[in-house]
Amino acid sequence: MSMLNLSKEEFKNKFKNGKITVAVYGQGKMGLPLANVFAEAGVNVIGVDICEEVVENLNKGINHITEEPFLSELVAKNVKNGTYCATTDGKLAAEKADIMIILVPTLTDEKGNIKLGPVYNVAEIISSGLKEGNIVITEATMPPSTTESLITIFEKSGLKLSNGDFGLAHAPERTMTGTALRDIKGQYPKIIGANDSKTLEILSGMYETINNAGIVPISGIKGAEAVKVFEGVYRDVNIGLANELALWCEEHNVDALEVFESANTQPYCHIHTPGAGVGGHCIPVYPWFVINSSEKLNPRITKTARELNDYMAHHMVELTIKGLNSFEKSLKNAKILVLGLTFRGGVKEFMKSAAIPIISELNGWDADVYAFDPLCDETDANRYGAKWAEMESYKWDAVIITSDHVEFKNMDLDKLMKNVNIPLIVDGRNTIDPVIAREKGFKYLSVGNFKL
């Protein structure tokens, strides 16, 4: 069906009555919730993924993103009522679909080199099934200009974008794991940048169907890509500032969180939270999209913040050494419990997790390193060089918190006190209340709060 001939209202009617088919490529933390919010709105949705086990389970109504609240029920309901199905056959999905959404990983390697293999792979597959009147949308976070770099791939289909044969847009996913369904339905307005006004009109109609916060149309595709990337750069740079000011607070024996919270009572001040570092495949990745595309510009602020945030894992080990030394203990053979393997609480994702370099450096000092994470298991701990243990397994010489899981926020400190050889907590996520920890007899150190 050529949607580009429809008015916005005609499109919305067909869309809500299952007359339009959407294929979402990538059924992970972002793609699966999006696909199922569309399906819940009555749209015909095909979820495409390369993982056969994921697809097989999804077609049985089984959700693999178990940390996403309410998603399991939604997937089961949509599969049952036939508005959602999954496949590994991306070409067939493209042949059936009117709108194709690309929501696969956009990553960088350790050196910040951008890796867009999954995007180009999906573009080739979509091109093989692209039909007149279709619209292709990138929702994955894209280095600015990347969506338009796919045009030559789509035009292998014989269709021409400049002739209006198909539409192209970028409409970034502005969602957090843990609140994805809420966010997709309208926590924030939907940014859309399209190749022409007709495509923009149709997609405004489409997203209005599921997002009650409305649409923010951007004058071009590249601008829409920059919106999303800049949101992430803003966050990484501001976390870097928080970490730098927290290190100053440690040097001057000032409680960083108390100062930051007080400064933030001024509406123009939003000092972020200092910590063990910036993980995930979003915030530490997007700055590289700016750094690697700057030729004349030297993006010194973006680069410096990135470097400082990556330094914080080492600082956590420094705090641990200072803490142990205050008990006349060194790291060698010290029994250390690392609480948290994931990059942040509530998400089972290890990309750039602070725990990984921390465990590696502790092992370098011949410490006896164990880990626990409520979302993980022994295999995850061993993969990163730690043995698996629970709090009660041994008497610990130090406990290092690297993920802000809610289980750690509610930790029973009286029980922990019974399971320590040395009462030392190094809190990389400001998860524990320092006053309570110190009242209970712990030596408590965190980024920005250093009292031996």
Ligand SMILES: NC(=O)C1=CN([C@@H]2O[C@H](COP(=O)(O)OP(=O)(O)OC[C@H]3O[C@@H](n4cnc5c(N)ncnc54)[C@H](O)[C@@H]3O)[C@@H](O)[C@H]2O)C=CC1
């Ligand atoms: N995770 C988050 O909090 C957010 C992520 N994003 C962006 O969303 C995009 C996707 O991220 P996530 O969903 O978190 O990744 P994810 O790793 O959770 O899921 C990616 C899915 O894509 C599948 N996949 C990989 N290559 C594929 C291919 N060639 N064809 C089909 N499927 C393929 C994988 O099997 C996996 O199921 C990224 O660009 C990310 O920057 C945007 C906002 C938030």
Ligand SMILES: CC(=O)N[C@@H]1[C@@H](OP(=O)(O)OP(=O)(O)OC[C@H]2O[C@@H](n3ccc(=O)[nH]c3=O)[C@H](O)[C@@H]2O)O[C@H](C(=O)O)[C@@H](O)[C@@H]1O
């Ligand atoms: C601007 C913003 O809030 N972006 C969100 C972010 O989600 P993400 O899951 O990456 O979590 P996050 O809260 O940004 O945390 C990233 C990392 O930074 C750390 N972190 C976070 C905030 C802070 O003040 N200090 C800090 O050290 C976290 O511990 C974590 O290691 O990135 C997502 C994305 O863009 O993919 C985005 O959709 C989410 O809304």
